Amino acid sequence: EAQVTQNPRYLITVTGKKLTVTCSQNMNHEYMSWYRQDPGLGLRQIYYSMNVEVTDKGDVPEGYKVSRKEKRNFPLILESPSPNQTSLYFCASSNPTSGYSYEQYFGPGTRLTVT
């Protein structure tokens, strides 16, 4: 089954404790992206990656890091989480160059709470 998976689905942590949210897709997509969703703000892009070893900042990259060492994986790293990073996080992937397959496939979301 074609899918994007994220782990963990729920996480409660404390300020300053480094964490990683994993994202993996099995569709051989080149493009992957991270979004955060906050009430009243919609989804905002954090980082994206066009391919292995190619990453770039989105609209709200401060406080986050990413890496793309393999095509299927795109982890989101919070080196020193703060309460303002409490949010719902989505990973998505797509193949924007393959004609009609520009649909972005979303993972199930990760609810992060930083206390």
Add this chain to the structure above:
Amino acid sequence: AQTVTQSQPEMSVQEAETVTLSCTYDTSESNYYLFWYKQPPSRQMILVIRQEAYKQQNATENRFSVNFQKAAKSFSLKISDSQLGDTAMYFCALRSGGSQGNLIFGKGTKLSVKP
């Protein structure tokens, strides 16, 4: 800069009736794509319908259809024969054809279908 505006934070509709969700956008690109995503209480992001800007014909998917007014930069979603399962947040999104695949989202409209 590209923007997407959803001016209706919340809407409600009676079951079996028709409702229209508004979306306006701004882009300087001539080639772009527009999407409506549904987010039910499960939080999963589900693609409802998409429209290529170069197509004049409005997209339709079963009970869902769009009114795409390119000159006015308007992209509204019409839901016919509303069902209780249509209760969700709905996000309008824009992707430029020449971009890396990045989606710009509106802030969302919360739709409640009442029995």
